[in-house]
Amino acid sequence: MTQSGEVTTLKGESTDQIFNLKREASIYYSDSLSTFNDIKSAFIKSAGNSSLQMVFLLKGKLNGYLTGSKKACLTFAEQQHNILLINEKLQLQIKTETHEAIFIRIDPAFLSMYIPADHLGYLNLKDGMQKNEPALFSGCNLHMTSEIAAILNALRTSEHTGFCGKLFLESKILELLVLQLSQFELRKDDPAVRQLKEEELDKMHEVKEFLMNNMNQQFSLRSLAHMVGTNEFNLKRDFKLAFGTTVFGYLTDYKMTLAKRMLIEKDVTIAEVSEKTGYKYATHFSSAFKKYFGYLPNKIKSGKLSLLILIEDFSVVFENFVTMIP
Known part of the structure; x- marks a missing residue:
């Protein structure tokens, strides 16, 4: 593309x-x-x-x-x-x-x-x-x-060709379908779901952009809410309606997907990724990365990851489908 x-x-x-x-x-x-x-x-x-x-x-x-x-x-x-x-x-x-x-x-x-x-x-x-x-x-x-955005970016930047390209394409489409199905089920079962007004949605996008551009800063929900002219209750409610997760849940998702992409695509050290994603110490970043993905970031830097990531993506897809089967 x-x-x-x-x-x-x-x-x-x-x-x-x-x-x-x-x-x-x-x-x-x-x-x-x-x-x-x-x-x-x-x-x-x-x-x-x-x-x-x-x-x-x-x-x-x-x-x-x-x-x-x-x-x-x-x-x-x-x-x-x-x-x-x-x-x-x-x-x-x-x-x-x-x-x-x-x-x-x-x-x-x-x-x-x-x-x-x-x-x-x-x-x-x-x-x-x-x-x-x-x-x-x-x-x-x-x-x-952020998970959907990461998949779309992976599709746009993929260098897989031939059989691997077809396998990669289908796996990513299947991942997107799983996420769409999951969101659909949550909306269907939640009687409180409502559509945000344009002004409310704009405020949530402003918060999201702030999170993405200021990962090194410390902030509270109250300060974020005041920044966009709303209150803490409305921020928590509207952000989850807009993006399907909590404010800090979104920030964690964004940090981890960014970190994984940097480790795969760029010649960077774990310390550099740690600093880029707002962690003061590389050990804290490594612990957070392992908690999120289930393995340490140095596994990616070992140079053995391309097939591992592809297999991992398929495993996540099939695990999600198993949990969705009644």
């Missing part, structure tokens, strides 16, 4: 058959209006009457309009995601030039392999397929998390 927004898949191919089975997956990245218009054309062209898309909107605002209607029937705000069934009756629009969106086209057979036939989200999409109508997996869009 190119940084310029060119329509492409993981390795520049329009589609990729995984293990020669009829489970195709294509990845599209958009950061300009011209590219987005090209992607819209590719959706229907590549999939006939309908296209099943994992939609991840990192920046900007995405609206969907039914043919002949001027009122949006669906809206993606910044840092939201969902699975969307698109056909010729639905027109997607991004009105701002500055945006960042990732679309992953998946074959319906992929979902049918992993999701129970009576799952509510799957039934929403299946009903749309049968009626030839646009549909959403989740009635309310789901929230981006």
Whole structure:
């Protein structure tokens, strides 16, 4: 995938058959209006009457309009995601030039392999397929998390090719599906779930950006709340609604995913990563890293990690699916 927004898949191919089975997956990245218009054309062209898309909107605002209607029937705000069934009756629009969106086209057979036939989200999409109508997996869009962001970044920067590339692609799509299913189940079972107002969501994004840019600082929930003009109760409630975890849970997730990526991708020492992620002592960082991932960071620096990480990712995926089976 190119940084310029060119329509492409993981390795520049329009589609990729995984293990020669009829489970195709294509990845599209958009950061300009011209590219987005090209992607819209590719959706229907590549999939006939309908296209099943994992939609991840990192920046900007995405609206969907039914043919002949001027009122949006669906809206993606910044840092939201969902699975969307698109056909010729639905027109997607991004009105701002500055945006960042990732679309992953998946074959319906992929979902049918992993999701129970009576799952509510799957039934929403299946009903749309049968009626030839646009549909959403989740009635309310789901929230981006640091874990999802890390997976998307891994897809964009992967250097795997051939068989390993296909294996890596399917594993990451499966991980994303697990996270989407988990979020869907939490929302479905929580009667207190509500959609945040735009002003409330903006405040939570301000807190998130502060956390990411000030990992070396010490701060309290009260100080964070006052910084964005809210109170501690609203901060805890709204942040979890926006990002699916607590304020400090998000910070830990972000630190650990950043640390792991740095250790894998860059020639850095554990002490340098420790300092970068806000730990005063490397020993404290190593202890936190082991508690989070289950192994010490020096295992990554040993140079034996590529296959280990891939196997670990699959293990997490299958463990999550086992826990979700009733």
